[in-house]
Amino acid sequence: MPTYEYECDQCNHRFEQQQSIKDEALEKCPACGGNVRRIVSGGSGFILKSPGATNRNAGKSCSLEETxxxxxxxxxxxxxxHCGS
Ligand SMILES: [Zn+2]
Structure with a gap:
């Protein structure tokens, strides 16, 4: 199951939540009840943490950025x- 990261707009509380892809995004901060938003980070690769999930940022970086x-x-x-396998 993928782990999503959320941040509260109100108190800046950050937390992670394991959710099925089918689940709806959380809306409430567990700390203050304020609105949270799901952090969609392009590139840092720390949102998908579940073992077995494809980690596109694992290992050496792709030559795409450079060339x-x-x-x-x-x-x-x-x-x-595909590379290196
Ligand atoms: Zn909060």
Whole structure:
């Protein structure tokens, strides 16, 4: 199950919540009851933490950022890493 990270707009409380992809996003801060928003971070890779989930940021970074092409020659990032396997 993926772990999502939330931050409260009101008290800046940060917490993680394990949720099914089908579950609705949380709306209330467990600390103060204020509105929380799900932190969608592009690139840091710490939202999907569940073991077995594909971690696109694991290991060496893709050459896409540097050369505009992935190591397998595509111009967009693959959904699954093929490289080195
Ligand atoms: Zn709060």
């Amino acid at each position: 505009g092409r992935t190591c397998c020659g595509a111009t967009s990032r693959c959904s699954e890493p």
